[in-house]
Amino acid sequence: MATEHTALPSPELIAKAAALNVFDDAGNEVSFGSIINAQKTILVFIREAQYVMQLASVRKDALEAANARLVIIGCGDWKLLKNYCETTDFKGPVYADPSRGLYNAFGLTQNLDTTPAGEEKRSYLGRSYIGNVMKSIWQGPLKNPQHVGKQGNISQLGGDFVFGPGETCTYAWRMRHTEDHIEVEDLMKEAGVAYP
Template sequence: MNPLKQDLLDAHSVGVVVVSFGCQGGASHWIQDTDCQYEMLLDPSRELYAAFGLGASLKRVLNFGNMLLYAEYVADNMQFPRGLPSIQDDMFQLGGDFVLDRDRKVLFAHRCQSPLDRPSVQRILSAL
């Protein structure tokens, strides 16, 4: 995450947790590769994904718009997080961003429509 955006979240005293359905080895690799500073929880059975209504979609991941944007990234020599060849991953799983209060009430929910669909930090903070 961009350090400036992380500073915005930290300034609001929010706890951020990244949830992954992957294995410990893949999660550790991703954290190191992306320099993520937040705690990561593993949900290999995808119970949290199901509880928050997150699905997987070939159509939403491999649509023309995403492929065009990925091609632009490659043309601009942008670096992508790299997977490990020894770890199977589900590239069609869609994620989301959620804000919960201390009582676990959902204050903000954003279910991603594609891998690139993320709300702005300001939009997330507006839920606080």
């Protein structure tokens, strides 16, 4: 049984969201509908760069075999997208939703809570967490001080979805705290993508 954080968005909500625009890495507006209509789309509203680093390990041939693509949407300025891809080694499409219209439409909430006591931390926060944080800081604000303050709302939580093809959704996971992206392996399983 679905709980609030796993409830699928209704067809009506998806239809409304399809008309909302995001920005690509060149600053062009792109409708959400055009992102999900072509093929099955594993869509991650991102919260953690460490998670994107793990998503970068999803094999291109595995995505192709499942007729799927992996897309990232962030809530910061589109001008940061190319640097973000360099920092995380992510090669797929990345978009920016600075108004957080899609974040709000899909019920993604805000808080700064971390993993509750007694709950196991996600694997993407594993042993290399400190190294990944240092890499993010070095390749982000230290290397590009003009980006400071443009990363989006720090309390905005993300979510992980499988859409399409078309205006349908077969899987939804909304983060409940700042370290709560679904495990990449579980997300790929929901999308029918072999991983690793």
